[in-house]
Amino acid sequence: MKLIIQIPCFNEEGTLKDTLDDLPRYIEGIDQIEYLIIDDGSSDETINVAREWGVNYIVTFTKNKGLAKGFMAGIDVCLENGADIIVNTDADNQYRGEDIEKLIEPILTQQADIVIGERPIAEISDFSPIKKKLQRLGSWAVRQASKTDIPDAPSGFRAFSREAALRLNVVNDYTYTLETIVQAGREKISITSVPIRTNPAVRPSRLAKTMLGYVRTSMLTILRAYLIYKPLKAFIFLSLFPAVPGMIIWIRFIYYFFTAGGAGHIQSLILACTLIIIGFVCIMIGILGDTICANRKILQDVQYHTRKQYYDGVKIAKPDKGEKCHIYYR
Incomplete structure (x- = not known):
């Protein structure tokens, strides 16, 4: 059983090493663990940090193409290199590497093909009260569109079985997190979530410049995904x-x-x-x-x-x- 952990990166030289150091080297039930970095047109030393650390694969874009494109490019390389399970995590060390074992357990026991890490939103001090409410609202909207019960839809900490990864399609350029859940729900791919922990934030989110922009783009992404499937x-x-x-x-x-x-x-x-x-x-x-x-x-x-x-x-x-x-x- 081979696990590849992929990390999308854009100018992450300051946090990437800490993120990599936190990743597991051994997990019971996994024979081989490898590491993949998706460099989304970084202008800093992200690639050199990854090389020096000793990652197994680097996918590099000559210009920034966005999180969704980087995610799918990483999935393709993971499949090409024989991954049985693919874990996606963030380069800012938001998620704890030791929770990967918990994240992939439902896949190892064949209970699910996609597993989403559920963050303790109410306990995250870095999130403002309005951001917490918007996170809950966004997750509710995704649940309605996908007919799933995933409580933390925007979470980027997730695991995919090889079978699920082969079926993934992301058509928007913004993010893969919401669309893949809608796809899983509508295509009857088994999906579940597990509670995870988070580390304190080391930098602001780069997914959107403003909270209003994030909400608007997220709602459009959910609506577009729903229109595609229904x-x-x-x-x-x-x-x-x-x-x-x-x-x-x-x-x-x-x-x-x-x-x-x-x-x-x-x-x-x-x-x-x-x-x-x-x-x-x-x-x-x-x-x-x-x-x-x-x-x-x-x-x-x-x-x-x-x-x-x-x-x-x-x-x-x-x-x-x-x-x-x-x-x-x-």
């Missing part, structure tokens, strides 16, 4: 907003048409027809989206089998003599 249901719901008032106005016109001799109220008829047409268009968009969704499922299945055939057939390369790690350029 377009018909979403657009039928949206169609009710114009269609229901349109029907009410149309019934009102019919009433006055017969009671007032058919004179007047033409404006009401125009407005009613316009609203009903808008509602009908929303339903048609939903039907079209549902057809595209069916095709996407077929493509995802093809992608899964292609990935599985490719990665299972890849001969795992070993570093040449004198090399400490593989470097993958993206």
Whole structure:
């Protein structure tokens, strides 16, 4: 059983060594542990810190492409190098390395394919009261969209079985955390969470410049993910907003048409027809989206089998003599 721990990095020379030092070297039930760094276009000495520490793999981008792109690039390299379990953690040492053993236990015991680390949000002193409330609100929204019971959706401390990693698809450029939970819930991938601990923050979050920006982008990400997996249901719901008032106005016109001799109220008829047409268009968009969704499922299945055939057939390369790690350029 092989575990690869991956860490997305962007200018993390000041915290990366402490994060790496905190990672486990041995876990019961795991035969081999390896370490992977995703350098997302860093302009500091992040890569050199990783090399000196002795990580096994470095994925490096020539320019910053965002957390989601880096995460998926790391997943691909982990699969290519034979990972049975993949753990993702942050480079700022927010999460405790010793909790990785707890994180992967549900996968080792075949209880789940994805495990999310649940932070003690209420006890984190670095989070302001408003941030704590927004974290709870965001997690609630993800639970509604994904039909899961994950209490801490934004947590970046998570583990994936090889089977789950082969099925992952992230289409947004912002973050993978929310979309992968919605995907897991809608695609019936077994997912659970375990309580974890955190270390004090050493720097502000770089995911968003402001709390308002974070909330806005997160809500758009959740909405987009939901529309991808449930377009018909979403657009039928949206169609009710114009269609229901349109029907009410149309019934009102019919009433006055017969009671007032058919004179007047033409404006009401125009407005009613316009609203009903808008509602009908929303339903048609939903039907079209549902057809595209069916095709996407077929493509995802093809992608899964292609990935599985490719990665299972890849001969795992070993570093040449004198090399400490593989470097993958993206």
